[in-house]
Structure formats: C-alpha cells, structure tokens
Amino acid sequence: MLQATKQLSLIDFGNVKLFINGEWTSASNGSTFSVKNPNTGEVVAEVPRGAKEETKAAIEAANGALPNWAKLTANDRADYLLKVRDLMIEHEAELATIMSIEMGKAYTEACGEVKYAASFLTWYAEEGRRVYGETIPASSPNKRLFVVKQPVGIIAAITPWNFPLAMMTRKLGPALAAGCTGIVKPASQSPLSALAFAALVKKAGIPKGVVNIVAGATAEISDEIFENPVVKKISFTGSTEVGKKLVEKSANQLKKLSLELGGHAPFIVFEDADLEKAAEGAVASKFRNAGQTCVCANRIYVHENIKERFTKLFVEKVLALKVGNSLDQTVQIGPLVSKEGLGKVQEHVEDAISKGAEVLTGGKVTGDQKGFYYEPTVLGNVTKDMIIMTEETFGPVAPITTFQNDEEVIYEANNTEYGLAAYLYTSNIQRAVTVSEALNFGVIGLNDAVPGVAQAPFGGMNHSGYGREGGHQGIKDYLEEKYISLEL
Numbered sequence: 384m385l386q387a388t389k390q391l392s393l394i395d396f397g398n399v400k401l402f403i404n405g406e407w408t409s410a411s412n413g414s415t416f417s418v419k420n421p422n423t424g425e426v427v428a429e430v431p432r433g434a435k436e437e438t439k440a441a442i443e444a445a446n447g448a449l450p451n452w453a454k455l456t457a458n459d460r461a462d463y464l465l466k467v468r469d470l471m472i473e474h475e476a477e478l479a480t481i482m483s484i485e486m487g488k489a490y491t492e493a494c495g496e497v498k499y500a501a502s503f504l505t506w507y508a509e510e511g512r513r514v515y516g517e518t519i520p521a522s523s524p525n526k527r528l529f530v531v532k533q534p535v536g537i538i539a540a541i542t543p544w545n546f547p548l549a550m551m552t553r554k555l556g557p558a559l560a561a562g563c564t565g566i567v568k569p570a571s572q573s574p575l576s577a578l579a580f581a582a583l584v585k586k587a588g589i590p591k592g593v594v595n596i597v598a599g600a601t602a603e604i605s606d607e608i609f610e611n612p613v614v615k616k617i618s619f620t621g622s623t624e625v626g627k628k629l630v631e632k633s634a635n636q637l638k639k640l641s642l643e644l645g646g647h648a649p650f651i652v653f654e655d656a657d658l659e660k661a662a663e664g665a666v667a668s669k670f671r672n673a674g675q676t677c678v679c680a681n682r683i684y685v686h687e688n689i690k691e692r693f694t695k696l697f698v699e700k701v702l703a704l705k706v707g708n709s710l711d712q713t714v715q716i717g718p719l720v721s722k723e724g725l726g727k728v729q730e731h732v733e734d735a736i737s738k739g740a741e742v743l744t745g746g747k748v749t750g751d752q753k754g755f756y757y758e759p760t761v762l763g764n765v766t767k768d769m770i771i772m773t774e775e776t777f778g779p780v781a782p783i784t785t786f787q788n789d790e791e792v793i794y795e796a797n798n799t800e801y802g803l804a805a806y807l808y809t810s811n812i813q814r815a816v817t818v819s820e821a822l823n824f825g826v827i828g829l830n831d832a833v834p835g836v837a838q839a840p841f842g843g844m845n846h847s848g849y850g851r852e853g854g855h856q857g858i859k860d861y862l863e864e865k866y867i868s869l870e871l
C-alpha cells in the first residue's frame with residue numbers, strides 16, 4: 384500500500400486538505416478525522432474536519448463564482464468539463480488506487496468506475512449545448528411568449544462512499560454544464576477520491592469557487608447547506624433512512640431536492656432464459672463492488688424447473704471469484720467498507736441460516752481478521768421471512784428462491800418498499816415486455832445485468848427516491864424554466 388501511495392501526484396496522504404475557493408484549506412479549528420483502509424484497518428490519512436465555517440466559506444465562494452460561470456457560453460463550459468474528463472482518463476490508475484485504498488473497491492473495477500465517472504462529464508458537456516428554450520403561440524397578435532432555461536444557482540451534492548467518483552460527476556456534470564456552481568460533501572469513508580478530483584478541477588483551470596469540496600462534520604455541514612438560503616438545490620445519493628430526514632429538513636427553505644436512495648433489486652430467471660447468460664449476469668449484478676451497490680441483485684428468483692441447473696452454473700462462477708486485497712489486480716472481491724458493513728452481512732446470513740437457508744458456498748468471514756473480507760456466498764432454500772429478502776444486505780451474499788409462474792414472481796418482486804432496479808432474464812419477447820412493464824422499478828435490466836450508462840435516466844420509485852440522473856433528464860433539476868410574455 385505504501386508503495387502505491389508513493390506514486391500519487393494528486394493527493395498527499397500525509398497532508399490532505401479541503402478544497403474551497405480554488406485553495407487547499409485546513410479546518411479553521413485544526414481538527415481532523417481519520418480515513419481507514421478497509422483492507423487492513425489502518426489509518427491512511429487524516430482529513431481536515433470541515434464544519435459550519437468551512438461550509439459557509441464554500442457556499443460564499445460558489446456564490447461569488449456563479450455570475451461569471453453562468454455567463455459563459457455552453458461551449459466554454461463544455462471545454463472545461465472535457466478538460467477535466469481528459470485529466471480523469473489520464474490519471475485513471477491513480478484515481479483507482481486512491482479509491483481502492485480508501486473504500487476497498489477491487490482495483491480493476493475502480494478503473495471501470497473512473498471511466499464511468501468521466502463519461503458523465505462527456506455526456507453533460509454535450510447535453511449543456513442542447514439546453515433549448517421554447518416559443519409558445521400567443522393568444523393575441525401583439526404578444527410573443529418564450530420560455531428560457533437558466534441555471535438554478537448554487538447547488539450542493541451529498542455523495543456516498545460506494546461510488547466515490549461516479550456519484551459525484553453524475554451530479555456535478557449536469558450542474559456545471561447548466562451553469563451552476565456548488566459544494567460537494569463526500570462520504571466520510573471516501574473523501575480522498577473527491578479531493579483528488581478537486582486537484583484535476585484545479586489543473587483544468589476551472590475558475591475558483593465553481594467547485595468546492597468540504598468533508599467532515601456531517602451534521603454541521605448538512606445543517607449549513609439546508610439552512611443557507613443561497614443554496615437552491617441539493618442532490619443526495621445515500622440511504623433511504625437519511626434521505627427521509629433530508630426531505631423534512633428541506634421544507635424550511637423549500638430546497639429543490641433529488642434523492643437517489645437504497646434499493647432491493649429482484650433478479651428473475653425465467654424457465655426460457657439463456658441460463659449461462661443469466662448466471663453470468665447474476666454474478667455481475669450481485670458481486671460488483673463486493674455486493675455494495677444500490678442496484679445489486681438482492682433477491683434471486685429462479686423458476687422451479689431450472690433451479691438445479693441455474694444454481695449449479697451460478698455457484699461454479701461464484702467459486703471462481705478471487706477475494707483479497709483490493710489493490711491486487713487479479714482480485715475481484717475486495718473487503719467490505721467497514722466493520723459495521725461486515726457485521727450487517729454476518730447478521731443477514733445468520734438470520735437466514737437460523738430460518739432454514741442452506742449455504743451453497745461461502746458463508747464466512749475470511750482473511751486475516753484485520754481487513755473486512757467476507758466469502759462470496761450463495762444461499763439456497765431462502766424464504767421471504769428472512770431479513771435478507773427485505774433489507775439491503777450490501778455484501779457479497781446471493782439468496783436464491785424459486786417461483787412457479789409469472790403472476791407470482793411479479794407480485795413477489797414488487798412486494799418491497801423500494802423501487803430502484805430489477806432484472807429479468809427470458810428469451811420470450813412477450814414475457815420480456817409484459818413483465819418489464821409490470822415491475823415497479825425505475826431501472827429494468829432485461830437480459831442485462833449492468834444497465835447504468837451516462838446517456839440513460841437512472842433513479843428510483845417509492846422509497847428509492849425521486850428525480851433522475853443521467854440522460855437528457857439529468858440536467859433538468861439544475862435548470863429553472865422562466866416564462867417571458869412580451870407585448871409588442
């Protein structure tokens with residue numbers, strides 16, 4: 384690990400600073416918080432513990448930068464975004480290393496996230512050029528009616544640890560392209576990726592104050608964001624529990640809020656599915672980021688007639704996954720992000736076993752006990768009274784259950800308060816369409832385990848939140864529509 388950090392140019396692990404108004408800044412009271420490597424449990428960096436004062440300074444900086452940034456042409460803003468995109472790609476190895484060290488994502492997967500994160504900058508650089516207004520037919524001959532779109536102003540992005548770069552650029556890309564400026568509050572477990580990104584923002588010459596990054600005292604930072612009248616829009620990605628609190632908090636200042644929250648994705652394998660493809664898809668969907676994604680398959684429903692064949696194929700593929708230090712390029716499954724995360728996985732598996740689940744592979748903590756590793760696990764004989772069938776596990780555990788017919792599986796798949804992603808595998812076109820339409824989820828993977836791309840809208844229904852990120856839809860939240868009525 385030390386070997387890896389010696390080669391870093393974007394961030395000095397021994398001297399980490401916040402990024403406010405284009406400058407590297409310590410906390411005003413000198414306090415810090417620790418970032419630990421989940422592979423070893425070791426502290427890798429002390430990060431300034433930003434709080435109210437730093438947040439206020441960041442908001443003021445964003446406010447100062449707003450008029451000039453908003454005045455730039457969309458083409459000029461696009462040039463800046465594309466410069467940062469190019470720098471991200473140039474620094475892919477370094478960004479992936481930082482991410483892997485601070486939150487344990489397997490290195491090769493982290494490289495994939497860097498590309499995915501950069502793709503939001505590419506997409507919104509272009510989408511910003513297509514923020515078209517409208518003209519509306521008037522009711523009298525001497526009137527002309529127009530709609531113009533303008534940036535909402537100062538925005539705040541609150542991001543989770545599981546995609547430290549992509550969840551940030553999915554918000555900053557459209558915000559900056561629309562002409563907004565703002566502040567990012569990264570997760571306390573993964574602030575280093577965001578701060579390394581800030582180094583690229585600086586390198587690209589983005590004007591001071593346009594992007595500010597403040598990590599630290601979560602409650603104080605968030606109070607300032609929600610109470611400061613200058614902040615007009617907040618985009619949050621994280622747990623449903625916190626999302627609900629933020630809805631209440633947003634009322635006082637009537638903040639525009641978008642929420643990308645938790646999920647509990649069903650993964651349905653019909654009798655007519657290509658089983659090899661379905662098993663491969665189930666591995667990709669379930670074990671990505673060691674099972675710590677909001678769109679991970681959390682409940683695998685297999686038609687009873689193909690249960691044995693599917694399970695055999697699936698278990699074989701799971702057995703081939705290599706667990707270990709996330710910086711090892713041959714590893715697919717790194718550690719869980721924290722001891723608490725590991726504890727939750729253990730609790731879900733123990734609960735399932737106590738209620739009759741069969742461990743088909745895995746089922747134990749692994750490694751040297753310093754890192755938070757859990758064996759890729761497959762559970763059979765799973766029933767709906769088990770916690771794993773209703774709560775996000777956020778770990779490498781795949782519960783398999785069976786169904787007899789389409790109506791039953793549609794009912795069970797929809798029988799959740801969440802509504803983020805759902806997957807189905809079938810070769811029957813009729814079934815593909817009717818089941819996709821019947822599933823109450825914002826994203827459907829139809830014979831596709833990894834549907835997320837920058838050009839498509841991503842977001843949830845019900846307790847998975849509201850608003851869409853990605854696609855042409857993703858820039859709307861950062862724009863106000865102003866109606867102008869002209870009498871000649």
Ligand code: NAP
Pocket residue numbers: 541542543544545546550568569570571572599601602605620621622623625626628642643644645646676677678775803842843847
């Ligand atoms: P989390 O605990 O809700 O935290 C997310 C962010 O919110 C972090 O920056 C966190 O800061 C901050 N936060 C925590 N409590 C807060 C409060 N009371 N007020 C304001 N901010 C607060 O979620 P997480 O554990 O980091 O992330 C995992 C969750 O995110 C899962 O539920 C997952 O499904 C969801 N997720 C959803 C999507 C999506 O697109 N729908 C994508 C990725 C993840 P601290 O780190 O300092 O606590």
